[in-house]
Amino acid sequence: MTKKRLLAALPLFLGALTLAIAATGCGGSKSSTSSSSSSGGTFRLGTASGIDSLNPYVAFNQDAYSAFEYTYPILVQYDSNLHYAPFFAKSWHASNDGKTWTFKTQPNAKWTDGKPLTAADAAWTINTDIKYKDGGAANAAGLVNHITKATAPNATTLVVKYDEAPGPTWVLGQFQQFFILPQHIWAQHIGKDGAGLKTFPNNAPVVGSGPFTLVKYQKNQITLFKRNDSYWGTKPKIDEFGLQQYSNDDAMVTALKSGDLDAIETVPATAMKTLRNAGFEVSDVPGLDQTDFIINSNPQKKTHRELLDLKVKEAFDHAINRQKIDEVTFLGAAQPAVSIIPAPAGAGWHNPHLKPVTFDLDLANKLLDQAGFKRGPGGIRVADGQKMSYNVVAPTDVQSIPRTFQILQTDFAKIGVQLKQQALDSSAAFAKMTSPNNTYQGFDLAMWDWTALIDPDFMLSVVTCDQYGGWSDSGYCDKDYDKMYTEQQVAPSEAKRRQIVWAMQAKLYKDRPYLWLANDDSVAAVSSDWADFQNTAQGPFNELNIESLTQVHQK
Amino acid sequence: MSEASLFVEAPPEGGKSRRGFVLRTIRRQPAALAGALFLLAMTVTAILAPWIAPYPLHEQVGPVFGHPSWQHLLGLDDGGIDMVTLLIWGLRVSLVVGFAATLVSMVIGGTVGLVAGYFGGGTDTVLMRITDYFLVIPDVPLMIVVAAIWGPSLFHIIIVIGILLWTSTARVVRAQVKSVRERVYVKRARALGAGHARIVVRHVLPQVAPLLIASTVLTIAVAIFDETALAFLGLSDPSAISLGKLIENAAERAAISTGAWWAIVPPGVLVAALILACSLVGGALEDALNPRLRVAHLSARSFRLRTLVGRGKGAV
Amino acid sequence: MRGTDYVLKRVGFAIVTVFVAVTINFVLFRLAPGDAVTNLSRVPHATPQLRHALEVQFGLDKSKWQQYVIYLKQLAHGNLGISYTNQQPVSTNLRDKLINTLPMVTLGTVFAIVFGTFTGVIAAWRRGTKAERATVFSALGFYAMPTQWLGLMLIIIFAGVLPTGGMTNEFLLDPPFWTHVRDLASHIFLPALTLGLVLYGEYTLIVRSAMLETLGEDYILTARAKGLKPRTIVRKHALRNALLPITTLIALSLGYIVAGAILVEIVFSWPGIGSAVNDAVHQRDYPMLQGAFLVLTVSVIFFNLVADLLYFRLDPRITE
Helix, strand or coil, X not given: CCHHHHHHHHHHHHHHHHHHHHHHHHHHCCCCCCCCCCCCCEEEEEECCCCCCCCCCCCCCHHHHHHHHHHCCECEEECCCCCEEECCEEEEEECCCCCEEEEEECXXXXXXXXXXXXXXXXXXXXXXXXXXXXXXXHHHHHHHCCEEEEEEEECCEEEEEECCCCCHHHHXXXXXXXXXXXXXXXXXXXXXXXXXXXXXXXXCXXXXXXXXXXXXXXXXXXXXXXXXXXXXXXXXXXXXXXXXXXXXXXXXXXXXXXXXXXXXXXXXXXXXXHHHHCCCEEXXXXXXXXXXXXXXXXXXXXXXXXXXXXXXXXXXXXXXXXXXHHHHCCCCCEEECCXXXXXXXXXXXXXXXXXXXCCCHHHHHHHHHHCCCCECHHXXXXXXXXXCEEEEEXXXXXXXXXXXXXXXXXXXXXXXXXXXXXXXCHHHHHHHHHCCCCCCCCCCEEEEEEECXXXXXXXXXXXXXXXXXXXXXXXXXXXXXXXXXXXXXXXCCHHHHHHHHHHHHXXXXXHCCEEEEEEEEEEEEECCCEECCXXXXXXXXXXXXXXXXXXXXXX | CCCCCCCCCCCCCCCCCHHHHHHHHHHHCHHHHHHHHHHHXXXXXXXXXXXXXXXXXXCCCCCCCCCCCCCCCCCECCCCCEHHHHHHHHHHHHHHHHHHHHHHHHHHHHXXXXXXXXXXXXXXXXXXXXXXXXXXXXXXXXXXXXXXXXXXXXXXXXXXXHHHHHHHHHHHXXXXXXXXXXXXXXXXXXXXXXXXXXXXXXXXXXXXXXXHHHHHHHHHHHHHHHHHHHHHCCCCCCCCCCHHHHHXXXXXXXXXXXXXXXHHHHHHHHHHHHHHHHHHHHHHHHHHHCHHHCHHHCCHHHHHHCHHHHHHHHHC | CHHHHHHHHHHHHHHHHHHHHHHHHHHXXXXXXXXXXXXXXXXXXXXXXXHHHHHHHCCCCCCHXXXXXXXXXXXXXXXXXXXXXXXXXXXXXXXXXXXXXXXHHHHHHHHHHHHHHHHHHHHHHCCCCHHHHHHHHHHHHHHHCCHHHHHHHHHHHHECCECCCCCCCCCCCCCCHHHHHHHHHHHHHHHHHHHHHHHHHHHHHHHHHHHHHHHCCHHHHHHHHCCCCHHHHHHHHHHHHHHHHHHHHHHHHHHHHHHHCXXXXXXXXXXXXXXXXXXXXXXXXXXXXXXXXXXXXHHHHHHHHHHHHHHHXXXXXXXX
């Protein structure tokens, strides 16, 4: 082949290529439906995290749960003050013995495929979750705890029976996170022992009944929602809403700046100032995410038992420069964290009497001296003949860890404690921490983060003995604490429950399975063309209620 | 480099004045000389890092993404740490990875090439078949998989890169050994009853060594480059600040949209300069030493002998 | 027929290599510490029963040997397993991703081939001039830049002018054809350019070397002596002969390009196979990773074979 012929072939080739590209692209967007007479426009939200699955029994990410909040019926939601408000349930009451709860649900509601949505769907979902709570429905098992049975005597009445009288806020707190699924779709996919609940892809368009219908989903790329015109509640002002995922923060911020996005739900701290200067509305509200420094508190721990010494834990706490972490890692978009229940959690569940300890290296040194751990070679203290030198398990997917670790490492060196970062991806990190066989002997120290819910039950549960191999990442196990945990679930009044919840926090504050580092803000940015886009502790796209995206509108 | 050519040069006149030829070649190629000097300067800088870095490596000396100033010529990074300091230490880590991984690949590749070329026959066939398999494994995905499975650590990265980069060395060395083996003095030594070890050490190795060095310089470039890629994917040791890690840190913390170009441009420029220097030096050396590597003389399979292409697969 | 022998030998080698790759692929992943169940069962109230059920579901309860046999059998049926994360067939996932990767990679490669050949020829022909020096240094420069860094630099330069992430504007529902093409073109530009520039450097150097080689041959000297126009010499004689190594080299490199697009895809959030590999790594989605790795390896083997056969076709003298 001569060059001439080669060159002559090129335009042909390029032409074919263009066509090929066009063809693939067309294939990609064919699932979109014809847009309705548009007036409200499309709201484009950028995220760094995204929806990992459309199946509620599989999904893990916050964005997935937020998507369910907008697409599935839920009995109750939070109002803007984080009190419980009617949603699919118009009203509710408990029986005198507190063991039976009755919900009156919305009449004339429909699923997006036109089938009626009734209390029977709710009862079916609850019963299915109970039946398969050790199998396919394990994800939702905590939500149906204590429930023995749910029935729907008529289309708008749901009756739920409990084995013992649960606390009222606890009941509502669980139902606020409970997505009611369409029985006529899901009943066909249960499979053997409920395993099918986990394998059903629940592809778009998803049959739901919320203010939006999820019409298009491409993992790690885009999720599109269309306004659901058959929705029984207040309809959104926008026609469509899309969640676009970016694997590179810079590309995301750039997209917002150049008008390819209308808002970002996870603004990197470093970009806040730039975006403000560029005329975007950057909202920075206290959030529910807290980073932590975990001390293996397994009472049966075999090595480095000095770490179970409360004096040592206290000394470590004094060596944490929370202000610097706030400044450097979060650029001010965080508060010092102090308790397992972060301050922005709802209804006063956070114990306000707990205060972060001071950053005081002298005091920390004194405490360690008093404990009798003298400095050995290299200035590293020695405890029971062993150097106080520890690997810190650090999951690689928590972005704030590397910077925070450097700050901790430098300060801990000054109190004669050597920290070494052991970076592992999150599943390897968890496997290491729980090893061997969920006995929590495999690690000394770790760093991670927790994102709390509004209701404190879940966060309080992660340090119970029951959670070994489940959510526990500290090995903490204390009988008294577990007793209080059960008590708060069945506390007869909100005030009583609060009292127990505060006491539990105080106990953890003293026992220190976690040294809480920073409670980072939820930072969102929106273009000035839009109004009433609300940011919350859980971000603008959240599972608290459906306000943010039903309210947002073009200016 | 008017006469120049980076990769094509007149063949040496016989084997005897080879070393002199190398020097002459380098002198005739100012670009290669500049590359060599640059590499030397960078190596010295890296070795002296603890003494010449202007600030402590982990100390915050100003605001996050502080602008360049007289105190901090290249500004501060996302932890408020001096960029010049970070670059010096990053250079050190990157070079350590480059040299160590190259050493691993030299030992494996050198041994395989030597054994295959020297013994020939069945040994040669088997070893070259294995080399063929290694050649077709796409190295970047494999590095990702292995680094991900073993966990991110500098040591793992060095081993992984080393294990994947030996094939070209093995082929170069094998070809050279084969030709050396047939030379008169080697045959004579064998006839005189010298053992294999003695022949290899006394006669073959000295002839192959210069080529091994040329190949080394090119492999260093590939290793540095691969480490940069793995670091960007979050598979490098987070506590080892390499040049690749600096790029990743800056990208993770949105340095570009913050306008902090000084956190992301210099590390990339430094990596590019290192690879450029290695290519210039390695290419010049290789051409000078082994004119038979010239492209058109080779069969398709051997094209990948050229680290040029070897790196290419890592390049994208 | 030595020719047929040669072809058969190369094809045979390719098949054996695929088998070896499949085996390495299996072993590599089974050696991994901490299986995916750890991740999957991290749900509240996970019981040993649930863990076991998940192990059975993913076939992790059988012996390694049984798992290998099952793996081979499934593979023979084109079944690459089920992704741990989205519970969909890996083959479907990969096909979708590959379809996204190919146009971007092809565009970048075509760019690199066209410009690489052009500048390579110029550099060789203008040997010893400033033009050559400039070309060689620019090529070496691009060749030396870390890919991800070059991509980030392009984001700095083109921020606000071109989209910096994604493949299309997903918010355009049912766009008119040309709007769609324009949208796609604007999204594909930066990633393809990044890939193209890196390859451009490499191809320029290859073409230049091959051309220099040819230009030194006797028949070129003869042609010069005959007083042929330089342009004619390059086109009719030098380039024609240099095409042999160039074509094979490019075929060889094609196999690696798909594998190598990983960095570019991550920088530009391009939803292709590279991003899929990256996601699978971070989520420990072994079936997905295994499948992707297999596809990448097989594509390299395939293009190796193509290069071999192409070389044979262009120069039948070769039989080794």
